[in-house]
Amino acid sequence: MSFPTTERPPDSPSQGALATVFCAAPELGLLAFTGPDAEAFLQGQLSNDLKELQRGAVQLSSYNSAKGRLLATLLIWRDGSESFRALVAAGLAEPLRKRLSMYVLRSKLTITDVSPVQALFGVAGPRATLAVRAACGPAPDPGQVLVGETATVVGLPDGRMVIVAPVAFAESLRNQLAAEATAVPTQVWRWLGIRAGIPVIGAATQDLFVLQTANLDLLAGVSFQKGCYPGQEIVARTQYLGRLKERMHLFHVDGPPPPPATKIYSALFGDQACGMVVDAAPAPDGGVDLLAILQLSALAGPLQLGAPDGPALAPLPLPYSLPAPVAPTRPKL
Numbered sequence: 001m002s003f004p005t006t007e008r009p010p011d012s013p014s015q016g017a018l019a020t021v022f023c024a025a026p027e028l029g030l031l032a033f034t035g036p037d038a039e040a041f042l043q044g045q046l047s048n049d050l051k052e053l054q055r056g057a058v059q060l061s062s063y064n065s066a067k068g069r070l071l072a073t074l075l076i077w078r079d080g081s082e083s084f085r086a087l088v089a090a091g092l093a094e095p096l097r098k099r100l101s102m103y104v105l106r107s108k109l110t111i112t113d114v115s116p117v118q119a120l121f122g123v124a125g126p127r128a129t130l131a132v133r134a135a136c137g138p139a140p141d142p143g144q145v146l147v148g149e150t151a152t153v154v155g156l157p158d159g160r161m162v163i164v165a166p167v168a169f170a171e172s173l174r175n176q177l178a179a180e181a182t183a184v185p186t187q188v189w190r191w192l193g194i195r196a197g198i199p200v201i202g203a204a205t206q207d208l209f210v211l212q213t214a215n216l217d218l219l220a221g222v223s224f225q226k227g228c229y230p231g232q233e234i235v236a237r238t239q240y241l242g243r244l245k246e247r248m249h250l251f252h253v254d255g256p257p258p259p260p261a262t263k264i265y266s267a268l269f270g271d272q273a274c275g276m277v278v279d280a281a282p283a284p285d286g287g288v289d290l291l292a293i294l295q296l297s298a299l300a301g302p303l304q305l306g307a308p309d310g311p312a313l314a315p316l317p318l319p320y321s322l323p324a325p326v327a328p329t330r331p332k333l
Helices: 040-042 088-103 128-136 167-178 188-194 230-241 296-300
Strands: 023-024 028-034 058-064 070-080 085-089 108-112 118-124 145-147 152-155 161-166 246-253 263-266 275-282 290-293 303-305 315-316
Touching: 023 188, 028 040, 028 070, 028 088, 028 118, 040 085, 040 263, 070 145, 070 152, 085 088, 085 230, 118 128, 118 167, 118 188, 128 161, 128 167, 161 167, 246 296, 263 290, 263 315, 275 296, 290 296, 290 315
Parallel strands: none
Antiparallel strands: 023 118, 028 085, 028 108, 058 070, 070 085, 118 161, 145 152, 152 161, 246 290, 246 315, 263 275, 263 303, 275 290
16 A cells, blocks of 8 residues: 655655645544533543543543443544533444433433534644644644534544534535645544554444553553543553453554464463454555554563464554553451
8 A cells, every 4th residue: 555655855765755645534433421510420421531621622432331441442532511422433423422322311411422423534744734724724733632613623632633624614625635645545533542552433333442552551542540431440440459360452464464363372371362453554665554552471472363373463563652561469357
């Protein structure tokens, strides 16, 4: 797969810096939470602290099962005095709305999947700010959001931006973005998120991972000081008493992109899988880059994708540091 690139820098070992790009419908859905009890409800459901979320900021969070396993990752922001919006994997928006609605009970809020009536555009690259300004006005810094009259621009923590606007403005936005950026398929957007080390939980990877194994504790996606939420006891026990045996890492492999939840093998584990793919996308220089959660002890040996004799995985550095494994804390009796 050939990606649009800028002029190759001198002595650059790669194809050069990725050009400014945009894609429509970047595999994301949009949920709206509206009502006087919206904050209290979400505070009791999500892993991060909504009370710490300031107006104009974006928060990474997660929704978990009672067993502490990830059911969805969310990017959430305040859309008004009594409303929030959240970006989730496109295939999870409606199922997540239905699941959360089961727990509303007497709380005064409505949960709506507004994906069908909103156009989403992902923008990235060295001139992304200029492209967004040309299309809809000011552009936010990473981790910030600008809510306008006709469009909202979300600055993702890794520097990418998402434009959210009513579908009536979709064609106009697309034309304005095309004047400053190159249209690309959603695979490019996915690849950028993978290289940033940002996990997106989809239908295939639901209920498989505790949030720390997906590095959400390193990405400010959880609060260990807030009150209860589904899975909180497991998450807290893992943090303070357990020994984390798995972490998410970045790899490159030759061949086509494997689907999420593809198993990973190591000679150290024989025929037993030692990990699983979170997400994968074609890389600009060929092959595939992928995020995978695997047993830390498996890193000592070669890793194969899909089968014990499958293609070899080559490790790549994440843009953030992983902590050294620590021994579990044993409470004194």
